[in-house]
Every structure is written in structure tokens, then in C-alpha cells.
Amino acid sequence: MGEMQAHRLVEPVSTPEFFDFAPPFSCFDHIDTRFACLSSLHRCFSLARSFDAQTLIQEAIPPDGIIVQENEEIASLGLTGCRHDLVRLSFWNTRVTVANVSALKDENLIGYAILKRDAGEWEGDRFDRWHIFEAVFRKYMHAHNCLPNTGSYSVRIANRKFTAHGVLYCQQNGLNKACAHVALRSLLSRLVLEHDISYSVLNTLARKCHDKATRYLPKNGLTVQQIRCILQYYKIGFRDVDYAERSLKEPDIRKTYPYQKYLYSGIESGVGGLLGFSMDGPQATEGCHIIPFYGHTFNKDTWAPDADASYFNIGANVGYIPSESWTSSFLGHDDNFGPNFCIPRLYVNPENVQYAVELLRNGVQYNGMVAEALALQLLYSLYPHLDANSTWQKRLARHVQEQKVVLRAFCIPQTQYLEHLRLIHDWENNTERTEMLDTLRYTLPPVVWVVEFSIPQLFPANERKLGEIILDACCSPYDLFTPFIIARLPGNYLVLTDKKSLSYERIASHLQSHVEVMRQND
Amino acid sequence: MSVTCSSPSQKIAAEFRKRFGNNQVKTFQVKPLYVKEVTAFVKGIEAAHKAAAKSHLVFK
Numbered sequence: 001m002g003e004m005q006a007h008r009l010v011e012p013v014s015t016p017e018f019f020d021f022a023p024p025f026s027c028f029d030h031i032d033t034r035f036a037c038l039s040s041l042h043r044c045f046s047l048a049r050s051f052d053a054q055t056l057i058q059e060a061i062p063p064d065g066i067i068v069q070e071n072e073e074i075a076s077l078g079l080t081g082c083r084h085d086l087v088r089l090s091f092w093n094t095r096v097t098v099a100n101v102s103a104l105k106d107e108n109l110i111g112y113a114i115l116k117r118d119a120g121e122w123e124g125d126r127f128d129r130w131h132i133f134e135a136v137f138r139k140y141m142h143a144h145n146c147l148p149n150t151g152s153y154s155v156r157i158a159n160r161k162f163t164a165h166g167v168l169y170c171q172q173n174g175l176n177k178a179c180a181h182v183a184l185r186s187l188l189s190r191l192v193l194e195h196d197i198s199y200s201v202l203n204t205l206a207r208k209c210h211d212k213a214t215r216y217l218p219k220n221g222l223t224v225q226q227i228r229c230i231l232q233y234y235k236i237g238f239r240d241v242d243y244a245e246r247s248l249k250e251p252d253i254r255k256t257y258p259y260q261k262y263l264y265s266g267i268e269s270g271v272g273g274l275l276g277f278s279m280d281g282p283q284a285t286e287g288c289h290i291i292p293f294y295g296h297t298f299n300k301d302t303w304a305p306d307a308d309a310s311y312f313n314i315g316a317n318v319g320y321i322p323s324e325s326w327t328s329s330f331l332g333h334d335d336n337f338g339p340n341f342c343i344p345r346l347y348v349n350p351e352n353v354q355y356a357v358e359l360l361r362n363g364v365q366y367n368g369m370v371a372e373a374l375a376l377q378l379l380y381s382l383y384p385h386l387d388a389n390s391t392w393q394k395r396l397a398r399h400v401q402e403q404k405v406v407l408r409a410f411c412i413p414q415t416q417y418l419e420h421l422r423l424i425h426d427w428e429n430n431t432e433r434t435e436m437l438d439t440l441r442y443t444l445p446p447v448v449w450v451v452e453f454s455i456p457q458l459f460p461a462n463e464r465k466l467g468e469i470i471l472d473a474c475c476s477p478y479d480l481f482t483p484f485i486i487a488r489l490p491g492n493y494l495v496l497t498d499k500k501s502l503s504y505e506r507i508a509s510h511l512q513s514h515v516e517v518m519r520q521n522d
Numbered sequence: 523m524s525v526t527c528s529s530p531s532q533k534i535a536a537e538f539r540k541r542f543g544n545n546q547v548k549t550f551q552v553k554p555l556y557v558k559e560v561t562a563f564v565k566g567i568e569a570a571h572k573a574a575a576k577s578h579l580v581f582k
Contacts, residue, residue, distance in 0.1 A: 178582040222580070224577035241567075242579060246573045287580045369563075376556075377554070480554075485531050495532070501551055502553070503551050505547045506550070507534075
């Protein structure tokens with residue numbers, strides 16, 4: 001299948017309108033008069049203001065690609081006398097006029113939104129509603145606003161092709177898509193080769209695994225089983241948990257396997273996660289809401305890692321400090337309110353969280369919590385054997401013994417890890433020898449879990465680590481020693497040469513002290 | 523490149539020996555700790571994942 005970007009690359013049917021975004025231009029007036037007070041659009045305009053937008057370009061566009069499919073599906077679902085309008089808005093960080101539009105570059109593009117109006121007769125009533133079919137806005141430039149694996153989306157504006165960087169935001173319309181559909185499209189559009197997915201395909205898949213006793217109506221949302229079918233169809237691995245279901249057998253499930261760890265690990269691995277929750281208050285409905293997460297913030301001054309609250313226990317006497325302790329907020333979309341929100345990591349009450357999904361790369365057999373548990377087991381078993389002649393290994397041993405080690409897991413292609421290993425410098429400015437990189441290039445599997453380890457005084461402020469444990473992501477974790485490939489410590493590597501006798505070999509490394517953690521910000 | 527052993531870890535050790543000789547490779551044995559706790563933790567995640575197949579949740 002080829003790329004599914006025709007709806008973004010379609011030529012306009014109207015001459016582009018250029019609006020000077022500076023005062024007295026009113027975002028409120030524009031949204032109220034042209035888009036029927038569409039609430040979520042205010043968020044797009046607010047983002048544009050935050051990036052000091054100078055110009056708004058507005059174009060009417062015809063349906064193409066997956067929007068044509070959507071219109072056909074809406075008609076088949078019962079919208080009669082259909083009328084659909086499409087408008088493409090784009091926000092620019094420079095003054096744009098007809099005279100200089102040809103000079104625009106990708107870096108001038110703050111973001112774009114495709115707005116769709118669906119009108120007709122629906123279930124006996126008049127239906128006429130705007131929604132954001134999709135929008136992409138760049139992330140804030142702040143270094144501690146982390147977005148591993150930023151998406152790239154080709155879009156035509158004023159008859160020129162541009163690339164927008166960010167994560168696709170989409171909104172439900174009450175006809176052929178609900179929150180679950182749009183949350184899946186947000187995350188999967190970054191991961192599939194076609195750069196997008198079609199709602200009609202999602203609904204065909206959902207219909208196939210729908211309870212046959214009732215008619216499947218997309219506006220009523222998706223079940224867990226339907227979400228799972230869709231992920232399996234696109235060959236996206238995942239680990240999920242229904243907290244309500246599992247708490248029947250394991251009452252402490254929300255504490256044992258907290259939702260934040262599912263999300264954080266998916267985010268760090270560049271694939272993201274989904275959070276399903278019930279709502280309190282006057283707007284609460286019977287069904288749950290689900291939203292996608294794809295990034296996080298990092299606050300080096302967070303106090304929590306020194307307190308017991310940040311400690312994560314695996315069993316009664318085994319624990320560590322997870323790196324997400326320094327995460328203040330997750331970055332995600334809420335289709336009801338708009339794109340690119342910071343949602344405080346602990347804001348959603350665990351009792352309201354019903355479902356969490358950590359997405360995995362294709363073929364990966366276990367999630368980030370398991371990777372951290374495997375690494376922890378190894379570190380705790382190894383520490384008596386650490387090199388007493390190495391200052392940094394001695395410091396590591398002391399922190400491991402006190403169970404004060406910091407762990408950070410993410411799953412990446414081996415090529416990405418090797419590039420990181422090639423670039424890092426220890427505190428004395430040493431780099432790794434080429435021969436070691438060559439050896440690893442031949443021997444590492446295609447996808448690996450990297451579990452970085454550090455100590456609390458080094459990780460947050462300096463963003464540096466003492467080493468990492470590399471695990472084969474595509475083998476079963478049930479035998480704890482099978483996934484292990486190599487551990488890099490200050491001064492040497494450890495490899496497991498005999499699984500039966502648990503014999504390890506120590507190999508010299510040129511990196512003698514701490515090095516920078518891996519940064520995945522695009 | 524020809525390596526005769528199976529796991530990536532063993533391959534790395536063998537390749538390293540080939541390139542640099544045995545004198546840079548030192549062997550030691552480890553007594554594994556916390557195997558029971560970590561195994562139970564890993565199984566718990568897989569059990570929760572399997573149980574989600576019986577979910578009654580709907581997201582709309």
C-alpha cells in the first residue's frame with residue numbers, strides 16, 4: 001500500500017486568504033464566525049499565539065483520499081442530504097502575503113489544521129457540525145519537552161508542499177468515529193509506513209470483532225477487544241491492562257502495575273501509549289474516555305526522587321528509582337479539547353483509570369516494566385562482582401546495595417543504540433573504540449531494550465548515567481537470563497558466556513566514567 | 523565473520539577474543555538474586571495482559 005497523504009496534498013479550490021495574526025485580529029471572532037464556535041479550534045489558535053504566529057493562511061480544499069472514504073462511510077451509516085466542507089488552516093511565524101508566499105520554508109510552518117463540516121439529516125434530526133479532521137503542531141523548543149520519534153507529515157499549502165513536524169491530532173465527529181478511533185489514528189499514523197490510517201479500515205476491523213447480537217455503530221466507540229484487533233492488524237505490539245477486570249483477582253493492581261509506567265515506557269520508546277479512564281462530575285458518561293500520549297516533560301529539580309514516594313517496588317525487598325520520577329507531565333491530545341496538552345503525570349486519579357496500553361515495536365515480546373525488572377535483577381546479582389579498582393563502579397555498587405539506583409528503559413533499533421554509543425563521551429572525554437562498535441554491530445539483534453542506570457545525584461541535574469544493560473527485545477522474558485546481551489559499566493562490558501553456570505566475562509571499555517544519557521528529541 | 527556459539531552475548535565474547543586475544547577477557551560466576559520476585563513480577567504483567575481480553579470497557 002502506498003502513502004495515504006492525498007488528503008493533505010490536495011490542491012485548494014479557493015484562492016488562499018492571508019490574515020495578519022497581529023492585533024486587532026481576533027481568534028475568537030474568526031472561530032465564532034467561520035467555524036461555529038468550535039471549541040477545540042481555540043487550542044490550535046492558542047498554540048499558534050504561543051509560537052508568535054504572524055500569519056494565518058486559510059484555503060478551501062476538496063475531499064481526497066481518506067476523507068472521500070469517510071464521506072462515503074458517513075452516507076452509508078445514514079447521514080442523508082450530506083454536505084461536507086473542508087478548510088485548511090496554516091499558521092506561520094513570518095508575515096506572509098501573495099507577494100512573498102513562494103519564499104516560505106518548512107521552518108516557518110508552526111502547524112496546520114484541516115477542518116471538516118458534516119451536515120445533513122441524522123437519526124431524524126438536523127446535523128451540522130464542524131470538527132478538526134486533523135492538526136499537526138510543532139512541539140515547544142524547550143530541551144526538557146521530550147518528544148521521542150516526532151512524526152513528519154507532508155502538507156500542501158498555497159500550492160506548495162511543506163513538511164509539518166509533530167504528532168497528528170484528530171477529533172471525533174459523532175458519526176463514524178469516537179475518541180478511541182481518533183486516539184489510535186494519532187499514534188498509529190507515526191508508526192505505519194503509509195503515514196496514516198483510514199477510519200473506514202478501522203471500522204471494518206472493529207465490525208469484524210463486534211458482538212454479533214447488536215449492530216456495530218462507530219459513534220458508540222470501541223471496546224478493548226476492537227482496539228486489540230486494530231493494533232494486531234497493523235502489527236503493533238502492545239501490553240495492556242484492564243484495571244477493573246484485573247482488580248477482581250489482584251486488588252492492588254493499580255499500585256503493583258501503575259498506569260504511568262505503561263505510558264512512560266511507550267513514550268520513551270517512541271511509540272506512545274493510551275489511557276482509558278472514567279470521568280467524575282456533571283459531564284460523566286457511562287462509557288470511558290481514551291486519549292493518546294506521545295511525550296513528556298522533564299524537571300531536574302523535582303524533589304520526589306529523594307522521597308519514598310518515588311521508589312518503585314518489585315516484590316517485598318526489591319526496588320529502584322524509575323527515571324519517570326523526574327517527569328512532571330505527559331504530552332498528549334484530548335480530542336474534546338485539542339492538541340499538545342501537558343497532562344500532569346499523577347493528575348488522573350488511579351481509581352478513575354480503567355485501561356492502559358503501552359505500544360511496542362513490531363516483534364517486541366515484553367514491555368518496559370519487564371525490561372527494568374530484568375535489568376534490576378542483573379544489577380543486584382552483579383554488584384558484589386563490580387570492579388573495586390574503579391571509582392565509579394564502587395559508587396555504583398554502593399547505590400545498588402542501598403537499592404538507590406535509577407533505571408530508564410526504552411526500546412529502539414540497534415542502529416540507534418550504536419550511534420549513541422559512538423557519540424557519547426565520558427567525563428575525561430574518552431570515546432568508545434571502533435572495534436567494539438564493529439563487534440556489537442555484527443552481534444546485536446535488530447531491536448533492543450536499553451536500560452540505562454544511574455544514581456540520583458548524577459541523573460537529573462547532569463543528565464548522565466553510569467552505563468546500560470542491553471536486552472534482546474524479541475525473545476521471551478520468562479527465563480530471566482535469556483534476553484540479556486551485554487552490560488556496559490564504567491571501564492568494562494559484561495557478557496554472559498554460560499547461562500547454566502551464570503558465567504560472565506568482563507571486557508575492557510574505553511569509557512571509564514559517566515556519560516550522557518540518550519536523548520531522543522528530534 | 524564466523525562464530526560458532528548461539529547467543530548474542532556469547533558471540534560478542536567470541537568476537538572480542540578473536541580481535542583482542544584472551545588476555546582482555548576475564549571470567550567470573552554470579553549467584554542470581556531476587557529471581558523469585560522478578561519472575562512473579564514479569565508473570566503478573568503477562569497475566570494482566572491476558573485478562574484484558576475479557577474486558578467489558580467501551581471508549582466513546
